[in-house]
Every structure is written in C-alpha cells, then in structure tokens.
Amino acid sequence: MVIDATNTRQRILNAAARLFRERGFHATTTRAISEIVGMLSGSLFHHFKSKEQMLFEVMNDAATQLCVKADAVVAAGGDPRTRLRALIQLQLDCLIGEETRDYYAVLIAEWRELDSAAKPALTALRGHYASIWNTTLEDCARAGLLRSDPQVMQFVLHGSINWASTWFKPGGRLSLEDYAQILEDLMLRSGVGAAD
Amino acid sequence: MVIDATNTRQRILNAAARLFRERGFHATTTRAISEIVGMLSGSLFHHFKSKEQMLFEVMNDAATQLCVKADAVVAAGGDPRTRLRALIQLQLDCLIGEETRDYYAVLIAEWRELDSAAKPALTALRGHYASIWNTTLEDCARAGLLRSDPQVMQFVLHGSINWASTWFKPGGRLSLEDYAQILEDLMLRSGVGAAD
Amino acid sequence: MVIDATNTRQRILNAAARLFRERGFHATTTRAISEIVGMLSGSLFHHFKSKEQMLFEVMNDAATQLCVKADAVVAAGGDPRTRLRALIQLQLDCLIGEETRDYYAVLIAEWRELDSAAKPALTALRGHYASIWNTTLEDCARAGLLRSDPQVMQFVLHGSINWASTWFKPGGRLSLEDYAQILEDLMLRSGVGAAD
Amino acid sequence: MVIDATNTRQRILNAAARLFRERGFHATTTRAISEIVGMLSGSLFHHFKSKEQMLFEVMNDAATQLCVKADAVVAAGGDPRTRLRALIQLQLDCLIGEETRDYYAVLIAEWRELDSAAKPALTALRGHYASIWNTTLEDCARAGLLRSDPQVMQFVLHGSINWASTWFKPGGRLSLEDYAQILEDLMLRSGVGAAD
DNA sequence: TATGAATGAGTGTTCATTCAT
DNA sequence: CATGAATGAACACTCATTCAT
Structure with a gap:
C-alpha cells in the first residue's frame, strides 16, 4: 500500500544517498543501489524515473530539513552569538551525524551533477538557508562581535x-561540541555580547 | 623533438586536469580530453596507459609542486607567523591561480578515484606537505601565537x-592577499611574535 | 520461463561454439555472436559475464558430456577390444556429428585461450577421460591385443x-564406422582376444 | 646492406613464427613481434606490408622446405618402405625440431587465417607435397605392404x-626415431618388401 | 631504415533505462 | 510492484597501419 511504497522509496533513497x-x-x-535494497x-x-531524480530527492530532503532546522534556530530567538553557535552546531551535526551525513554530504558534494532543470528548486532552499546565516552574521557584526567581514566569515x-x-x-578526543x-x-x- | 613530445603530453595533461x-x-x-587536444x-x-594514469600524473604534479613550494617557504626561514602566512598564501595561490587551479583542485577532489596502487606515492607527498604545516603551526603555538590547538587549526x-x-x-573586491x-x-x- | 531462459543461453552458446x-x-x-542470436x-x-566465460562453458559442456559417455562405455562392461572400439567411435561421433562438433572442436582447439582460472575444472575432466582411455588400452595390452605401447597408442x-x-x-564413401x-x-x- | 636487410627480415620472421x-x-x-626483434x-x-604477409612468408618458407626435402627423399630413390619411413621421419623432424617447429606448426595450425589471395600459392605447394605422399603410399599398397587404403592411411x-x-x-624416453x-x-x- | 606520433576502425564491456509478463 | 530480458548508446582501450622526420 501507500505505506509500504513509501517505505521502499525511502530505503532506495537511503541506499542511493549512502553510495x-x-x-x-x-x-x-543503479545495480549497486538495487542490491542494497534487495531488488x-x-x-x-x-x-x-531516473537516477538523477534520486539524486535530486536526496539533496532536496537534505536542503529542506536544513532549512527547517535553521528556521527553528531563528524561531528560538536567542541573541546573535547564541544563534550563530546553534547554526554551526546544526550544520556540523547534520554533516557528521551517522543517520544524516549521507544526505548532507551529497548535498554539498554532488551539486554539479544535478540536472539543470532540478537546480532552481534547490537554489531557492539554498538561498533561504544562506539568508539565515547572513542575517545571523550581520547581527553579530552589528553587535560588535564579529572579528571580520560577515560574508567572508560565512565562507x-x-x-x-x-x-x-x-x-x-x-x-x-574532540567532540563536535568542542569543535x-x-x-x-x-x-x-x-x-x-549578551551570551558572554 | 623532446620539447614537442613533452608538449603533447603536457597538453593532454592540461586538458585532463581541466575536465x-x-x-x-x-x-x-577520454574523447572529451582528446577533442580539446585535437586528436x-x-x-x-x-x-x-590509462585514464587513471592521467589522473595520477595530474595529482602527482600538483602534490610535487606543492611540496617544492612548501620546502621553499621553510628554506626561506622566517619566524613562525611569516611562515604560516606564506603557507596560507601558497595554498590559496595554487588553488585559485588560473594556471594551476585545475591540478590542485583535482588533487583535493578526486583522491577517492585513484587506483589503490597509485596511492602510496601520493600519500608520501601528502605526508611531507602536512608535516611542514604541522611544524609551522606547532612553532606558532610554542611562540604563544596560536589561538587554538595546532592540529585543529590546521583543519x-x-x-x-x-x-x-x-x-x-x-x-x-577581495584579493587573495586580503583573504x-x-x-x-x-x-x-x-x-x-616577531613579525608583528 | 525456465525453458525460455535456458533457451536463450543455449542459443548464445551454440552460436559462440559455432563461431x-x-x-x-x-x-x-561478441557482435558476430549476438547477430546470430538476434540481439x-x-x-x-x-x-x-565475459566472452571467456562463454568459451569455458562451451568447453565444459563438451568435456562433461564426453566423460558421461565414456563412463557409459565403461559401465557397459565389454571386453577390452569392445571398449576400445566404443571409445574410438564415441570420440569420432562427437567430433564429426553435426550437432556436437562445434563444442568438441572448440574443446580441442581453443584450450590455449582459456583463462588460467578456468583451467583446473577442465583439467580434472580431461584427466578423468584420459584415465578411461588409459585403462582400456592397458587392458588391451594385458590381453595381448595391442600392437605397441599403450601410451603411445593413445597418442x-x-x-x-x-x-x-x-x-x-x-x-x-567412408563412413565413421568404417574409419x-x-x-x-x-x-x-x-x-x-575374446571379441574376435 | 642487402645482407643486413635480409637478416632483419629473417629475425622478424623468426619472431613472428615463434609467437x-x-x-x-x-x-x-605486431608490437610483441617488434619487441623481440628490438624495434x-x-x-x-x-x-x-602487413601482418598477414608475415604469416604468408612463414608458411611459404615451411611449405617450400618441406617440398624440397620430400623431393630429396624421392630423388634418393629407395623402395616404398624406405621412402615412407623417410617421409614420416622428415615430417616429424620438421614439426618437432627446435629450429624448424615454429614454421611448420604455423603452417599446420594457421591455414585458416591466410588471406584468400595468398592461398593459391600455398595450395600448390601443399598439393605437390601431398602427391609425394600419395605416390609413396600407393607404391606401398602395390607392393602389398600397406595394411589399409592409401588415402585413409595418409590421413x-x-x-x-x-x-x-x-x-x-x-x-x-621415446625418441623421434622410435616413434x-x-x-x-x-x-x-x-x-x-625389400627393406624388411 | 628506424622512430615516434597519430589514425581509424573496431573490441569487449558497462549501464541507465524500457517493457512484457 | 517486481522480474528478467533486452536495448542502445556510450565507454575505455587496442591494434594494425601510415607517415613525416
């Protein structure tokens, strides 16, 4: 049924993301992916409908969740230092955490392989995510916290x-929180600044 | 003669590195490479003898030159701050400079695609290069210059x-020197520190 | 189903053996083979998985059947002369018979082209077949039938x-039985000897 | 000079025959051939002018010499048994002898690969050689020596x-003369017969 | 004559994708 | 939905051969 179908879809996507x-x-x-799933x-x-679509969905899931989590950081509404720290932690967790890293690493590394038709949707998400960082870093700058130009610091x-x-x-020895x-x-x- | 021969090899390597x-x-x-070269x-x-060998030679050239230049920095013998700055500048120049970036970007991005048989040679060069950074950062730390752990700072x-x-x-707006x-x-x- | 699948495999093998x-x-x-099969x-x-595997399977089929038939000759249990005659007839039939000759001729002629990894399996069958000839010829010799050394006569x-x-x-004019x-x-x- | 040229030609032919x-x-x-020769x-x-021509010359050399030697057997003029024995010995020597076997083995094994344009010349030599065997075996038959049909015995x-x-x-243990x-x-x- | 570079046709094989069952 | 068979285009690579030097 729908639930099983969704399940299979998800298992395929997980396998694809990992590989x-x-x-x-x-x-x-595609054969390697299918072998993991057992089909x-x-x-x-x-x-x-294509291997490219799997790539798109992997990246789209990653980008969407990243935005959701970044929105949550903003919604939590702390001072600039707190928000920056949360964003750093968030991106590190997504990228390194065992259950999420496949999706996020692909989002970062395989951008080039996306169909040009698929790019606009992701570019929008990317833009949203970037704007949260921008705002946060500019807030830090305005508070006199930032040691250099906000844009460069983002890079x-x-x-x-x-x-x-x-x-x-x-x-x-080094935890993600330490880093x-x-x-x-x-x-x-x-x-x-306030959080100090 | 020798020059022409070297030239063709080099033109192939340049085309390969770029692509x-x-x-x-x-x-x-390989067709795309050959079309650029005109053969x-x-x-x-x-x-x-293979596409893999082209990859190896691209990466080997990059790694070798990186080591040569890093050795020159060490040989120039400034204080730790001067040397660190030179290493940063060196790696930025190689990676961004129009005539070198293809080789260095490949060195960084395509490590995974190397034949396992080809890896040891490059691993040795990598190790040499890393040790120059290590030494320099540890010297900075000993001089009380470094704002955190040398290993982490290298990352x-x-x-x-x-x-x-x-x-x-x-x-x-931003030059490589600025960055x-x-x-x-x-x-x-x-x-x-002395360079201050 | 099973029959069709086997059929295609068999048609490929037949075409390969013939060529x-x-x-x-x-x-x-491989293109020539596929054209005969119509794919x-x-x-x-x-x-x-490879052209070499087709060769192996052709030769393996031939060697296996040769052994099966030679075993049947032994099992039939006649006197040495009868058995020798049956072995001669058997090998001639396999090698000349229209439906079998492709496989047997390949077994004899293309041994050199076999992957070294594939040789042991076939060497075992070859050894079994040779031992049946050896035994039979030695039995003929012991019965005083053989006009020269058994090993040389086998050659x-x-x-x-x-x-x-x-x-x-x-x-x-000459039938296989005549020969x-x-x-x-x-x-x-x-x-x-008894059969005389 | 001519001698050196002939020499190189011969060395190429020897290498080709061997391989x-x-x-x-x-x-x-052709690369493997050239490596043996050192060019x-x-x-x-x-x-x-082609690899096929090398094949032709290898086979032509073998066939020509075989005819020359068979002619010598005939010219020696012994009785049928003597001549048959000489022909058997001759063909065995050519095929097994270390300095000749490459050429003769190729003559036998690679007939199929000859250009059709090259075949008539060799077919003529083959015919001449076969006719010497035919005559000898028929002489044996006429003398009551032969245990079966001359044509079949030739096969x-x-x-x-x-x-x-x-x-x-x-x-x-077994010498060529024994065999x-x-x-x-x-x-x-x-x-x-006379030689008995 | 030999070299070294290049050709051009062809090789075995891969792989995303389609589709009848 | 999944299978198993097939497609068709592409791929890295080979190799006999040519030719300017």
Whole structure:
C-alpha cells in the first residue's frame, strides 16, 4: 500500500544517498543501489524515473530539513552569538551525524551533477538557508562581535564545517561540541555580547 | 623533438586536469580530453596507459609542486607567523591561480578515484606537505601565537582555504592577499611574535 | 520461463561454439555472436559475464558430456577390444556429428585461450577421460591385443581421430564406422582376444 | 646492406613464427613481434606490408622446405618402405625440431587465417607435397605392404604425426626415431618388401 | 631504415533505462 | 510492484597501419 511504497522509496533513497556519498554519483550504479535494497536494478524505476531524480530527492530532503532546522534556530530567538553557535552546531551535526551525513554530504558534494532543470528548486532552499546565516552574521557584526567581514566569515565557517567530514572521527578526543566552540571562539570577540 | 613530445603530453595533461576539475573524473570521457587536444581518443594511449594514469600524473604534479613550494617557504626561514602566512598564501595561490587551479583542485577532489596502487606515492607527498604545516603551526603555538590547538587549526585552515575554490572570484573586491590576511588574523593572536 | 531462459543461453552458446570453431576464439567478435542470436552485443552480458566465460562453458559442456559417455562405455562392461572400439567411435561421433562438433572442436582447439582460472575444472575432466582411455588400452595390452605401447597408442589414436575433423566428409564413401574399424584393425592384433 | 636487410627480415620472421605458434596469429600483436626483434612496431612495415604477409612468408618458407626435402627423399630413390619411413621421419623432424617447429606448426595450425589471395600459392605447394605422399603410399599398397587404403592411411599418418607436437618431449624416453618406427610398423605388414 | 606520433576502425564491456509478463 | 530480458548508446582501450622526420 501507500505505506509500504513509501517505505521502499525511502530505503532506495537511503541506499542511493549512502553510495552517492561513498563513491560519488557517477561511480554509483543503479545495480549497486538495487542490491542494497534487495531488488533488481530495473525495479528502481517504478519508484523514481531516473537516477538523477534520486539524486535530486536526496539533496532536496537534505536542503529542506536544513532549512527547517535553521528556521527553528531563528524561531528560538536567542541573541546573535547564541544563534550563530546553534547554526554551526546544526550544520556540523547534520554533516557528521551517522543517520544524516549521507544526505548532507551529497548535498554539498554532488551539486554539479544535478540536472539543470532540478537546480532552481534547490537554489531557492539554498538561498533561504544562506539568508539565515547572513542575517545571523550581520547581527553579530552589528553587535560588535564579529572579528571580520560577515560574508567572508560565512565562507570561512562553511569551509571549516564542511571540511570536517574529511577528518572528523566520532568518539575521538574532540567532540563536535568542542569543535563548534572552537569555531565560535575564532570568529567572535570574547567579552562582548549578551551570551558572554 | 623532446620539447614537442613533452608538449603533447603536457597538453593532454592540461586538458585532463581541466575536465577533471570541471566535471569530475568519472564524468570526463577520454574523447572529451582528446577533442580539446585535437586528436583522436585512441591516440591518448600513446602517451598514457590509462585514464587513471592521467589522473595520477595530474595529482602527482600538483602534490610535487606543492611540496617544492612548501620546502621553499621553510628554506626561506622566517619566524613562525611569516611562515604560516606564506603557507596560507601558497595554498590559496595554487588553488585559485588560473594556471594551476585545475591540478590542485583535482588533487583535493578526486583522491577517492585513484587506483589503490597509485596511492602510496601520493600519500608520501601528502605526508611531507602536512608535516611542514604541522611544524609551522606547532612553532606558532610554542611562540604563544596560536589561538587554538595546532592540529585543529590546521583543519580549520585547510577547510577555509580549499572551500575558497567554490566562491572566490578573481578580480573581485577581495584579493587573495586580503583573504590570507584575514585567515592569519583569525588564527593568530595579534601583538605577539616577531613579525608583528 | 525456465525453458525460455535456458533457451536463450543455449542459443548464445551454440552460436559462440559455432563461431569459435569456424573462426577461432580471437577472431570471433561478441557482435558476430549476438547477430546470430538476434540481439545486440551488449545483451549477451546479461547471460555471460565475459566472452571467456562463454568459451569455458562451451568447453565444459563438451568435456562433461564426453566423460558421461565414456563412463557409459565403461559401465557397459565389454571386453577390452569392445571398449576400445566404443571409445574410438564415441570420440569420432562427437567430433564429426553435426550437432556436437562445434563444442568438441572448440574443446580441442581453443584450450590455449582459456583463462588460467578456468583451467583446473577442465583439467580434472580431461584427466578423468584420459584415465578411461588409459585403462582400456592397458587392458588391451594385458590381453595381448595391442600392437605397441599403450601410451603411445593413445597418442596415435587421438591424433588420428582429432585430425579427422579436417578431412572427413559426412556422406562420403567412408563412413565413421568404417574409419573406426580401420583404426581398430591398425591398433589391435587380429585373431586374439575374446571379441574376435 | 642487402645482407643486413635480409637478416632483419629473417629475425622478424623468426619472431613472428615463434609467437604465431605460441599464441596463435590473432593473439600475436605486431608490437610483441617488434619487441623481440628490438624495434618499434611501425618499423616492421618497412619489411613486410602487413601482418598477414608475415604469416604468408612463414608458411611459404615451411611449405617450400618441406617440398624440397620430400623431393630429396624421392630423388634418393629407395623402395616404398624406405621412402615412407623417410617421409614420416622428415615430417616429424620438421614439426618437432627446435629450429624448424615454429614454421611448420604455423603452417599446420594457421591455414585458416591466410588471406584468400595468398592461398593459391600455398595450395600448390601443399598439393605437390601431398602427391609425394600419395605416390609413396600407393607404391606401398602395390607392393602389398600397406595394411589399409592409401588415402585413409595418409590421413592416419598425418594425424598421428601432427598431433605429436602436442605431447612429444625431446629428450624423453621415446625418441623421434622410435616413434617413426612405431608408425611404420603400424601401417605396414612385416615380413614383406625389400627393406624388411 | 628506424622512430615516434597519430589514425581509424573496431573490441569487449558497462549501464541507465524500457517493457512484457 | 517486481522480474528478467533486452536495448542502445556510450565507454575505455587496442591494434594494425601510415607517415613525416
């Protein structure tokens, strides 16, 4: 029924996300995806009209949830420092957390492989997410917290956060919270602002 | 003669590097490479025994030059702050500079696609390069310059630098030197150390 | 269902065997095989993972059936002369008979082209078949029937039989039975042994 | 000069014959031939206009020499038994002898791969050679020596002789002369004829 | 004559996708 | 919905051959 169908769809998407992250979109065959799910390669196409559509849905799920969570951060309504810290933590958690990393890593790494027809929808989500960061960083700047230009700081932060997926080992000496704290300390002046 | 031969090889490698960066290794066909060079697809194999070997040589060239330049920084022998700044600038220049970026971007992005047989050679170069960064950051830490743990700071710096290839526009408001300066300022305490 | 599936596989194998015999393994293209079967070249690989596997299966089928038939000769249990005659007839029939010759000729002619990984399985069958000939010829020798050394006689017989595929014309003056009789007469002394 | 040129030609032909025998015509690449000779693949074509021509010359050399030697047997003029024995020995020697086997094995095994344009010349030599065997075997029959039909006996003999290239080990228990004697004994009645 | 670079046709094989059952 | 068979276009790579130097 609908529930089972949805389930199968989700299992396919999970398998696709995992392989897209591990091997990349082009190096992933539909047969490899179908083997994980336990069906034949052709059967995937009852659920998705193409491999590109699987990619789109993986990225769309990731982007949508990222926006939802970022909206929640905004809705929680703390001071700029608190919100920035929450955004850093949020992006790190999504990217490294075992149940979410496949989707988020694909969102970051496989943008290039998207059909141009599929890009506008995702670009919109991306824009929304970016604007939350922008606002937050500008608020930090206005509060005299930020150690450099907000736009540049966003680049530094995203680079530092996204790169973590290449080196971060869960269960190591450094926790994700430690790393988030370090990034906050690097970006913001101490002794200033409400959360200090 | 020797020059011409080298030239063709080099032109193939340049074309391969460009397409590997623009489209990724798997999405790049040998035909596309050969068309840029102006020969037939099969002719490439007079110069390289496989597409994988082209990838290896692109990455090897990049890694080798990176090491040579990093060695030069060490040989120049400034204080820790000077050396760190030089390393940041060096990696940014390689990654963004129009004549080098194809090679360096591939070195960073396509590691996964390397033949396992080809990895040890590159791992050695990588290790050498990393050790120069390690030493420099530890020297900074010993001089009381560094704002956090050297290892973590290396991750932050590499993330921030490598990510620049996704957003940096040459000729824009922000120069590479500006960005290098910002990164230096973020990582190091001001008012401390010989170069201050 | 099962029958159809088997059918396509079998039709591919028949086509492969025919071309391997007529042109040799290397001179046979997968495209030529697929044209006989009436499908596209790539479709063959739904049934066989490589051209080498087709070769193996052709040879394996031939060797297996040869063993089965030779076992039947042994099981029938006649005197040495009778058994030798049956073995000669058997090998001639397989090699010349219109429905079997493709497989057997390939078994003899294309051994060299087999993957080394595929050889052990076939070597075992070959050994079994050879041991039946050995036993039979040694029994003939012990009965005083054989005109020379058993091992050498086996070489003479196999040479004479296998070479027949180059000159024997079905429907000509000489039947396969005639030829088998001639070979028997040449190898064995007359007027000796139970079957005489 | 001419001598050197001839030399190179001969070295190429020797290499080609060896590889054609060891691997078969199709499995032999011009590059493999050229490597043995110590030149580049393209250079072969200053000496032979095609790979097929190399094959033709290998086979032509073999067939010509075989005829020359068979003619000598005839010219020596012994009785039928002596001549038959000499022909058997001759063909065995050519096929197994270390300095000649490459050429003769190719003559037997690669007939199929010849250009149809090249066949008539070789067919003529083949015919000449066959006619010497025919005459000799018919002489044996007329002398009451032959144990069966001359034509069939020729097939048996050629099969037995040619097959020897698959099993004969020089330096083993059985010499080529032993084997020739066995074949003679099998084909001819003893106690009859001048050489007995 | 030999080289080294290139050609061009062809090779075995892959793979996303379709579709009758 | 899933299967199993097939498609068709593309792919990396091979190889006999050519040719300017």
